[in-house]
Structure formats: C-alpha cells, structure tokens
Amino acid sequence: MKIRDFAFLGMALLIGLAGCSHNSTDESDSSPPLEAVAVQTTLATIHPMASVVHAHGRLEPAPGADAKIASPIAGRLRAVLVREGDLVQAGEVVAIVDERPQQAQSLSAAAALRAAEAQAQQANLALKAAEADQANAVQLAQLALKSAELDRENAVQQAKIDLETAQTELKKLLAGARPQEIAQADQAVVQAKATRDRDAAELERVRFLYEHGIDSKRDLDDAQTALQVAEANLESAQQQDSLIRAGARPEDIQAARLRVQQAQQALQRAQADGDAKVQEAKTALRQAEQGALQVLAKKQEALAMQRTVQQKQADLLAAEATADYAVLRAPLSGVVTARNLNPGDMADPSTPVLEITDPNRLILVAQLPAEDGARVRKGMEAKVTSEVLSARTLAGRVISVGQVNPQTNLQEVQIAVSNPKGLLKVGDFASADIILAVTPHAVVVPKQAVLTQENKSVVFVVGNDGEAHQRDVLLGSEQGNLVEVRRGIAPGDQVILLGQYELSDGQKVKVISQGQDESGGNNS
Numbered sequence: 215m216k217i218r219d220f221a222f223l224g225m226a227l228l229i230g231l232a233g234c235s236h237n238s239t240d241e242s243d244s245s246p247p248l249e250a251v252a253v254q255t256t257l258a259t260i261h262p263m264a265s266v267v268h269a270h271g272r273l274e275p276a277p278g279a280d281a282k283i284a285s286p287i288a289g290r291l292r293a294v295l296v297r298e299g300d301l302v303q304a305g306e307v308v309a310i311v312d313e314r315p316q317q318a319q320s321l322s323a324a325a326a327l328r329a330a331e332a333q334a335q336q337a338n339l340a341l342k343a344a345e346a347d348q349a350n351a352v353q354l355a356q357l358a359l360k361s362a363e364l365d366r367e368n369a370v371q372q373a374k375i376d377l378e379t380a381q382t383e384l385k386k387l388l389a390g391a392r393p394q395e396i397a398q399a400d401q402a403v404v405q406a407k408a409t410r411d412r413d414a415a416e417l418e419r420v421r422f423l424y425e426h427g428i429d430s431k432r433d434l435d436d437a438q439t440a441l442q443v444a445e446a447n448l449e450s451a452q453q454q455d456s457l458i459r460a461g462a463r464p465e466d467i468q469a470a471r472l473r474v475q476q477a478q479q480a481l482q483r484a485q486a487d488g489d490a491k492v493q494e495a496k497t498a499l500r501q502a503e504q505g506a507l508q509v510l511a512k513k514q515e516a517l518a519m520q521r522t523v524q525q526k527q528a529d530l531l532a533a534e535a536t537a538d539y540a541v542l543r544a545p546l547s548g549v550v551t552a553r554n555l556n557p558g559d560m561a562d563p564s565t566p567v568l569e570i571t572d573p574n575r576l577i578l579v580a581q582l583p584a585e586d587g588a589r590v591r592k593g594m595e596a597k598v599t600s601e602v603l604s605a606r607t608l609a610g611r612v613i614s615v616g617q618v619n620p621q622t623n624l625q626e627v628q629i630a631v632s633n634p635k636g637l638l639k640v641g642d643f644a645s646a647d648i649i650l651a652v653t654p655h656a657v658v659v660p661k662q663a664v665l666t667q668e669n670k671s672v673v674f675v676v677g678n679d680g681e682a683h684q685r686d687v688l689l690g691s692e693q694g695n696l697v698e699v700r701r702g703i704a705p706g707d708q709v710i711l712l713g714q715y716e717l718s719d720g721q722k723v724k725v726i727s728q729g730q731d732e733s734g735g736n737n738s
Contacts, residue, residue, distance in 0.1 A: 250722040253713035255676055256660060257728070260705050263656035263698045265691040266647040267590060269627060271580030273642045276630060279575035281546055282566035285311050286539040291557050294567065298553050302544040302570060309555075309567050313540030320530065327526035334519035341512040348505040355499035362495040366488020373484040377477035384470040399455035406448035413441040548572035551640075573636040578610065578629040578644050584618045587625030589650055591615065596629050600644040608632055610646055658696040663709045664689065673703065674710040674717050676725060682710060684719040 285291075289311040296308050420437040423429040552569035561567055578598060582590065596610035609632045616626035629646050631638065638644065664687070665672050671689050674682045690698030703709065710723070717723070 250680070250724040251682075251713055251716060252726045253674075253676070253682070253710045253717075253723045255708045255725050255728050256663065256711045258657055258659050258699065258703045258705055258707040258709050260655050261658040261693075261696060262652060262654045263658060263691050263693055263696070264647070264652045265650045266693075267582065267586045267650060269578070269580035269582055269586075269596075269629065269646045269648055271578050271644065271646075273576045273631065273638055273640055273644055274579055275571050275640055276575040276577045279546070279548070279572040280551075281544075281548075281570050283308060283542055283545070283568045283570065284563050284566045285309075285542060285561035286563055287311065288560070288562040289313070289540065291555055291559050291561050291567065293557050294553065294555065296550050296553070296568065298550050300550045302548065302550060304544055304547045306544045307541055308544050308550075308570075309542040309561075311540040311542070311561055323526065323530040323532075327523065327530050330519065330523045330526040334516070334523045337512070337516040337519040341509070341516045344505075344509045344512045348502070348509050351502035351505055352499070355495065355502040359492065359495035359499050362488070362491040366484070366492055369484035369488055370481065373477065373481035377474065377481050380470065380473040380477040384467070384474050387467045387470050396455075396458055399451070399458045402451040403448070403455050406444070406451035410441070410444035410448045413437070413444040417441045542567060544570055546570060546572050548574075549636075571640060573639065574633050576631045576633050576638055576640065577613065578631055578646055580627050580629065580646065581622075581624040582627050584623050584625050587615065587618065587627060590625075590627055590648055594648055594650065596646040596648045598629065598631050598638075598644050598646045600638060600642055602639075602642060603637055606637075608638070612648060653690070653698065656690065656698045657700075657703055657705055658693075658698055659703060659709050660695050660711060661692065661697045662695075663711050663714070664697060665714060673699075674714045675703070676708040676710060676723055680722055680724075682714070682717045682719070682721050682723045684717075 292310045292312050294309045296302055302308060417434075417437040417440075420429050420434050424431065424434045548570045549572075550568055551571045552566075554565065554569070555561060555567045590612060592612055592615055594612045596612060598608045598610045599606075610629040612627060613630045614626075614628040616628075618625045627648070629648070631644070631646075659673060663673050665674075671687050673685050673687055675685055677683050685702045687702035688700045690700045692698070708725075708728075710717070713723070
C-alpha cells in the first residue's frame with residue numbers, strides 16, 4: 215500500500231470517528247445507524263506454505279572441513295609459505311621442513327636395495343644352474359639304469375641259451391645212438407661190403423683178361439686201386455658202426471658235464487653281475503634324485519634373498535616417504551586460520567604448523583526444545599539466515615539429530631550450511647527454519663489481517679452485502695508476512711487488512727483500497 219493510501223485512510227478514519235462522536239453527544243437518544251467504516255482489504259490466496267521449526271545457534275566447521283597441519287617428522291622449518299587469512303588449495307605446498315637427514319637415509323636405503331638385488335640375482339642364477347645340473351644327473355642316471363637292466367637281460371638270456379645247448383649236448387651223449395643212426399651205420403657197412411665184393415670180382419676179371427693179353431696193365435692197376443678204396447670204405451663204415459654201437463666215450467661225457475656246469479656258472483654270474491650293475495645304477499639314480507635337496511636349499515636361499523630385496527624396497531619406500539614428509543601440503547582447500555610456527559622453529563608431530571578451515575562447509579549447531587526436536591529428522595531441508603546476510607538465505611540440510619539432554623530438555627541439531635561465497639564465518643550466530651513439511655496449495659492471508667480475541671484467532675471479511683463478518687480461523691504455518699489459514703477462510707475471500715480493530719460483526723464497511731498480494735501485484 216502506498217503512502218498516500220495510508221494518509222487517505224487515516225483521514226477517512228478520523229472523519230468517521232468525529233462523526234460518531236458528534237452523533238453520540240448530540241443525538242444519543244435517537245441512536246441513528248452507524249456509518250460505514252473505511253477499510254483496506256486483500257484477497258485470501260493460494261500459496262505454498264512450509265511447516266518449519268526455528269533453530270538458533272553458532273556456526274562451526276563441518277566434519278572434515280578443518281585441519282591442523284603438523285610435520286610427521288621432527289625437524290627445523292625451512293619455510294612457511296602462507297599467512298593467516300590466505301586462501302590455499304588442496305595439495306598446495308604450505309611449509310617445508312629440513313629434509314637432508316631423510317634424503318641421506320633414502321640414499322642409503324637405495325644403495326642397500328641395489329646390493330640386495332645383485333645378491334638375489336646371483337642366488338637365482340645359482341638356483342637355475344643347480345636345477346639344470348640336477349635334472350641332467352637324474353636323466354643320465356635313468357638312462358644308465360635302463361641300460362644296466364637291458365644288459366642284464368641280454369647277458370642272462372645268452373647264458374640261458376648256452377646252458378640249454380650244453381645240457382642238450384650232454385643228454386645227447388648220455389642217450390647214445392638212436393636206432394635209426396645204428397640202422398644207417400649198418401646199412402653203410404653193408405653197402406661198403408657190397409662195393410668191396412664187387413670191386414674184388416672186377417679185379418679178378420681184369421687180371422684174367424690181363425693175363426690173356428686182353429686188358430692193359432693200367433686197367434689192372436685201376437681195378438686194384440678201386441678194390442683198395444672199397445676195402446678202406448668198408449673198414450671206415452665198420453668202425454663208424456662200431457663207434458655208434460659203442461656210444462660216447464666217458465671223457466666226452468665228462469667234458470659235456472663240465473660244459474653244463476660252466477654254462478650254469480656263467481648264468482649265475484650273468485644274473486649276479488647284471489643285478490649288481492642294476493643296483494649300482496639305482497643307487498646312482500637315488501643320489502641324483504637326492505640332489506633335489508640341494509636344489510631346494512638353493513631355492514630357499516633365493517627366496518630369502520628375494521624377501522631381503524622386498525624388505526629393502528620397503529625400507530626405500532619408507533625412507534622416500536619420510537623425505538616426502540618434509541614437504542607439508544594442504545589436505546583441503548580453505549583459509550589459513552592460524553599460523554603457529556615460523557621458519558627456523560622446530561616442528562614435530564605434536565605441534566601444528568598451520569590450521570586450515572574450508573569456509574564453504576559449515577554446520578549450524580542449534581539446541582531445540584525436545585518437543586521441536588522430536589519433529590526433526592535427518593535429511594530435512596532448512597533455510598539459514600544471519601545478520602551478516604541481510605535479507606539473503608542460504609540452503610541447509612539437517613545432518614544430525616542428537617539425544618535429549620535430560621537436565622536441560624534440549625536436543626542438539628546439526629545443519630550443514632551451503633556457504634559457496636564464504637559470506638558466513640566460523641563462530642557467527644545464525645538462524646535456520648527447518649522445513650518439516652510443505653503444503654503446496656495453502657490458503658494464506660497477511661499476518662496483520664489476523665486478530666486475537668478471547669484467546670481465539672479471527673479475521674474480518676467483506677461480504678456481498680457490504681458488511682464485515684467475523685470468522686474464527688485455525689492458523690497454520692507462517693512464512694514471511696503470510697500465515698496459513700487451515701479453516702475459516704476460502705480462496706478469494708475479501709479479508710480486511712486495515713481498519714478491522716474498530717469493527718464488529720455485521721457492521722457496514724467501505725472498501726477504500728485493496729492491498730497487494732505476496733507476489734507484489736495489486737489486488738484492486
């Protein structure tokens with residue numbers, strides 16, 4: 215409503231009051247009807263309204279939004295690169311500790327690692343050589359064993375053959391001539407005798423012819439020679455027949471027996487020699503296989519050297535990490551809120567060099583009455599205000615709802631506050647409206663339209679008859695200058711905004727002007 219509207223309304227109210235006073239003094243007995251009261255009205259509208267709980271408290275850094283930077287190692291500060299109030303980014307170098315002892319330790323660890331790696335390499339080479347030698351030794355021993363087994367088998371087989379041959383020869387001698395052989399010998403004697411008789415007769419015939427001059431001397435000599443040959447063959451056949459019938463000589467049998475014994479002994483020697491060579495080859499194989507123990511020892515040595523290398527690597531990493539500790543970096547982005555040490559001072563893990571706070575991540579710590587805290591839940595949105603923000607609000611969200619303190623009946627609530635431009639500072643006081651629920655189509659009127667009579671909330675509305683009608687209303691949540699009317703008013707009702715304090719139910723009113731709605735538009 216504009217200033218001239220207020221002035222006009224005031225003048226109208228004064229005139230009305232003067233008229234009423236005049237009438238009451240001069241014409242009190244007649245009591246004429248009251249004149250229409252000048253009022254200003256506005257329309258009841260639909261507006262989203264939030265049910266809220268009001269909270270007040272102090273701003274603190276959010277969890278993880280502040281950090282105290284101390285040196286992990288003891289040493290003298292070489293440089294402190296920031297001052298209080300400076301903005302730093304996460305990872306930015308903010309201070310440097312003298313790192314020369316740590317660098318020396320790192321160099322020593324690197325040298326120890328190189329030595330351990332060389333020893334481990336030698337151990338690995340020795341292991342590979344031992345594995346190759348052992349594998350070759352086993353393979354050769356296996357081949358020697360197979361060769362010994364094959365030689366034994368061949369020698370025993372040959373000795374068995376020789377024994378069987380000697381035994382067969384002995385049996386043959388002991389058995390004597392077979393009937394077939396005797397018959398053959400007798401037949402040979404008969405044939406030889408027949409041949410001799412024929413040649414003797416031929417000699418007599420040739421001699422007769424020679425004496426009579428028919429055959430020559432040569433024919434006679436040939437006949438005599440043939441007879442001599444036939445007689446010799448007869449004698450040989452007779453001797454052979456005699457030998458066959460007489461059987462083997464004792465010395466031949468004894469010689470055959472000796473040959474059988476020699477063959478048996480040769481078989482035993484072949485078996486024994488073969489077994490000895492096979493056993494020797496097996497022993498050599500076991501010895502070669504036992505070389506795996508030496509290989510295992512080499513392997514254990516190589517593993518021990520590898521573990522030494524790993525330990526030296528860990529030592530080097532630890533030394534390098536310790537050297538890196540000499541460079542202090544900001545763990546988060548924020549503002550330097552404290553600088554406790556300066557270059558030349560001794561730094562140690564117990565004394566922070568700097569303190570950093572992220573101003574964009576704050577929490578409002580508020581104490582609520584238990585009845586209000588019972589309605590608040592984690593995750594509810596909130597609107598945060600503060601004197602330093604003027605009319606601005608910041609978004610917030612409930613992140614923690616504590617337990618009720620039985621001594622104070624208060625409940626701690628923590629609200630995360632979005633502070634992107636750093637308008638709020640740690641330690642500032644702030645307020646928050648925690649949004650419990652939102653009614654999207656609430657009937658609302660300005661707060662100044664509501665009166666309290668006899669502990670009841672009432673409003674006056676202008677009816678179609680031009681009279682003011684009193685309505686009992688049930689109020690809900692408030693938001694700015696608006697209040698929710700849950701019962702008693704309908705959207706579009708013409709609610710009296712100014713002038714209602716002098717009204718009574720059913721009194722005539724004169725609408726001078728209509729006020730503005732929440733959006734700033736004029737309802738007139």
